[in-house]
Structure formats: structure tokens, C-alpha cells
Amino acid sequence: MHITVIGSGYVGTTLSACLAALGHEVTAIDIDTEIVETINRGRSPVSEPGLDELVATHSGDRLRATTDYGAVEESDVTFLAIGTPSYADGRIDLGGITSAAEALGESLAEIDADDRPLIAVKSTITPPGISEVRSALEAGLGDGEVELATNPEFLREGSAVSDFQQPDKLVFGTDSAWATERLQELYEPLAADVPTIETDPETAMMIKYANNAFLATKISLVNDLGNICKEFGLDAYEVMDAIGLDDRISERFLRSGVGWGGSCFPKDVDALIAAARGEKYTPRILEAAVDVNDRQPKRLLDLLDEHVDVADKRIAVLGLSFKPRTDDVRNSRAIPVITGLLERGARVVGYDPVATESMRERIPEIEYADSAAEALDGAAGAVVVTDWEEFASLDSEFEAMAEPIVVDGRRIVEPTDELTYEGLTW
Numbered sequence: 001m002h003i004t005v006i007g008s009g010y011v012g013t014t015l016s017a018c019l020a021a022l023g024h025e026v027t028a029i030d031i032d033t034e035i036v037e038t039i040n041r042g043r044s045p046v047s048e049p050g051l052d053e054l055v056a057t058h059s060g061d062r063l064r065a066t067t068d069y070g071a072v073e074e075s076d077v078t079f080l081a082i083g084t085p086s087y088a089d090g091r092i093d094l095g096g097i098t099s100a101a102e103a104l105g106e107s108l109a110e111i112d113a114d115d116r117p118l119i120a121v122k123s124t125i126t127p128p129g130i131s132e133v134r135s136a137l138e139a140g141l142g143d144g145e146v147e148l149a150t151n152p153e154f155l156r157e158g159s160a161v162s163d164f165q166q167p168d169k170l171v172f173g174t175d176s177a178w179a180t181e182r183l184q185e186l187y188e189p190l191a192a193d194v195p196t197i198e199t200d201p202e203t204a205m206m207i208k209y210a211n212n213a214f215l216a217t218k219i220s221l222v223n224d225l226g227n228i229c230k231e232f233g234l235d236a237y238e239v240m241d242a243i244g245l246d247d248r249i250s251e252r253f254l255r256s257g258v259g260w261g262g263s264c265f266p267k268d269v270d271a272l273i274a275a276a277r278g279e280k281y282t283p284r285i286l287e288a289a290v291d292v293n294d295r296q297p298k299r300l301l302d303l304l305d306e307h308v309d310v311a312d313k314r315i316a317v318l319g320l321s322f323k324p325r326t327d328d329v330r331n332s333r334a335i336p337v338i339t340g341l342l343e344r345g346a347r348v349v350g351y352d353p354v355a356t357e358s359m360r361e362r363i364p365e366i367e368y369a370d371s372a373a374e375a376l377d378g379a380a381g382a383v384v385v386t387d388w389e390e391f392a393s394l395d396s397e398f399e400a401m402a403e404p405i406v407v408d409g410r411r412i413v414e415p416t417d418e419l420t421y422e423g424l425t426w
């Protein structure tokens, strides 16, 4: 099939490269010329394991990139994979996706009605937001019709390619058998053993929000229980390993610590809360999940305060990305941790294997080290914010600290007799 993907960020590039790998002819569209040039040079514009290789294999062959919306002329399915951030009050900001939808509509107006592609929203948008995207599409189109489906994405950053290639489920939100059949044909090489949910566009997006809200709330519950364990002098990980054996609970997403960040959980939970409040419903458990999550970075800093007065001291922050194997720092827990340390007067030095430049753009005023050893050298304390594998094998690096005090927010460091080691929930 001929596919266009509008928006070539984490989701769009993964989608484009993986669909090309499935044998489709893919055109990736982005307004950012640097992104377009990067893809056409055979490189991924985002850091994701395996994505560079996929883009390199298919770029110039079944994958090309452009800024020109005219590329939709050839297309059987056109995806919208534009960012959907939230406003300060949590409401979803549909500005990016509606302006892309309007521009798309204008390009579709040039195509005969019978030849128009199916438009599928990959971005995460609240069910009430779907009609706004549809209206923008129709405003661009003027007269005529085009079908808008939703096809939410469940990949995780850091394992985007393998998640896309081996999904737990596929969700098709359509208003017609024609649209469902197009999506079935598109995913046919993937879908053999994958449960597929065929529903309406709004329910499909509610599945996406419920999925993220459930997982974020699960982690917040684990953090709440973990904080209680810590107060009792118990190890939350021992407790969670045991409850994870109950298959009604499952062993996954039971890691307590400094909380959930990233470009999805925070904004999606906020957007769902705001949309629910818009309907005069107050989702109390989701509000509590956000509240617990907001407190974890402060608990980490409070634990550090128990060991060292950080004012004027060099403090190392190990890990800047919101999770390992990505350079994404959006809503990383490192941000409130660094801000809290700066408020306490600390001299902060940050280190991350790949996310340093992204964090430097966001917080330029701190020092950045090229290695964990350099960050720890002379430090009066260290906090661990991201569970990068390399932090599990730090050992002699801690010896260079002025005071070997480590507060671990991710249970990744191996404690030794030489270290003053504090786990956040153990």
C-alpha cells in the first residue's frame, strides 16, 4: 500500500520505518526540514534502538521524507502522528494536529473523492477532541467528504520498534467497513496472532487513555505502597515481587521509585482529568495518582537532605532521560530533581548516556559531564533518576566522590560497604 505519515517524531518515524519494513511504500511528512533531510540521509531523527538501522535500510527505497503535503495524492492511508501536548491546566492542546489536519484537507481537495486516502489519527487525542480534528480536516477540504479513523499507538519509547512489531493489540476506530478493511490490509503482515479491536473512533481513543491511565495509576499505587514500606523499614521490591505472582496483578509495572515521566503518562492523565472535569466529573483516583507522582522527586531530595546539606555542594544527577534507552527528556523526573537541588543551592552536575544535549537545551545553567565517573568526581552526593544499565556496574567511580552518598530513585545501583546508600522505597 501507499502510506503517508504526517509528523516524523518518535511515533511517526517508528511507524514510517516499520511500515516500510512490512513492504509498504511510505512517505514521511514533517514541517521540520532538518528532520526530513535526516530521514532522507538514512538516519532516524530520534534516538530509538533499531530505528537508525531500519531507516538506513529503507530510506531512498520504500521510505522517503518530504515537507510537501502533496505527497498524500498517492496515498491509501494517511496517518496523523503530530504531538498533542497539554496546556498548563492539563487540557489537551489540539493546535498542532488541527493545523496539520486543515493543511491535509486542503491537499485532499485536489484529489478525486473516490481516490482519497483513509485518514487515521495515530496521535493520542481525547474522545471529544476527535470532532475538532474532523472539523479542521473538513475546513481544509471545503466541499466533499473524507473518512477519519483513529488507530491509537501503544509503543513505549526505548523499545518503540520491537513494541510496534510485536504489539499486544491493534485498535481500529472507524465509522465504516471500508475503513476497517483498509486498516486490516495495512496491518495484515503483523496481525496474524495479534488481537484486533474493531470499534468506533471515540472508543478506540478511550482505550488508549484508559490504558495509560491504568498503568500510570498502577505505578503511583506502587509508589504509595513503597513509601509506606520505607516508613516501616521494609523493602517494597520484595513485597512487589510477591504480589506480582498474582496474575490478576501481574509482575509488570511494579517498580517503585521517583515516578513516571515522559511525553505520554503525564500529559495523557492530565488531559483525561481535564476532559472528565469538562463533563463535570471529578476523577479522584487519577488526581491522586498525579499527586503521588508529583511528590516522589521531593521524597528523593528529602532523603538526600538527611545525609548532606547540599547548599554549595557538588551533587551528581545520574540519568536525565525519562527512562533508559531514549534521549527524550520530556517530563523527565530529572527536571523536578534538578530544580529542587538548584533551589537548595546545590552545584548540580548531570550525566546521561544519550540525553545530555536534550536536557542542556531545557536546563542550560547546570554543568554536564561526559561520564558517570566525571559527574561523581568530587561530588558530595549523588541521586539516580533513570535506570540506565550502566549505573548497575558503577563501583570504583563512587570512590572518587568527596562523600560517597547515593540516593537511588530506581533501584539500579549495587550498594557496597563503602557507600552510604539509600533506596527511595527500600
Ligand SMILES: NC(=O)c1ccc[n+]([C@@H]2O[C@H](COP(=O)([O-])OP(=O)(O)OC[C@H]3O[C@@H](n4cnc5c(N)ncnc54)[C@H](O)[C@@H]3O)[C@@H](O)[C@H]2O)c1
Pocket: 006, 007, 008, 009, 010, 011, 012, 029, 030, 031, 032, 035, 081, 082, 083, 084, 096, 099, 100, 122, 123, 124, 125, 153, 154, 155, 156, 157, 263, 264
Ligand atoms: N512518544 C510515544 O512514545 C508515543 C506513544 C504512543 C502515542 N504517542 C502519541 O503520538 C503523538 C506524537 O507523539 P511523538 O512523541 O511522536 O511527538 P513528537 O513531538 O516526537 O513528533 C511530532 C512531529 O510532528 C511534527 N509536526 C508538527 N506539526 C506538524 C505539521 N503541521 N505538519 C507536519 N509535521 C508536523 C513535528 O515537527 C514533530 O517532528 C502524540 O499524540 C503522542 O501522545 C506517543
Ligand SMILES: O=c1ccn([C@@H]2O[C@H](COP(=O)(O)OP(=O)(O)O[C@H]3O[C@H](CO)[C@@H](O)[C@H](O)[C@H]3O)[C@@H](O)[C@H]2O)c(=O)[nH]1
Pocket: 124, 153, 154, 155, 156, 157, 158, 212, 215, 219, 252, 253, 254, 255, 256, 257, 258, 259, 260, 261, 262, 263, 264, 265, 268, 322, 323
Ligand atoms: O514499573 C515501572 C514502569 C515504568 N515507570 C516509569 O513510567 C514512565 C513511563 O514508562 P514506559 O511506560 O515504559 O514508557 P513510555 O514510552 O512513556 O510508554 C507509555 O506511554 C506511551 C505513550 O502513550 C504508551 O504508548 C505506552 O504503552 C506506555 O507504556 C517512565 O518514567 C518509567 O521510568 C516506573 O516508574 N515504574
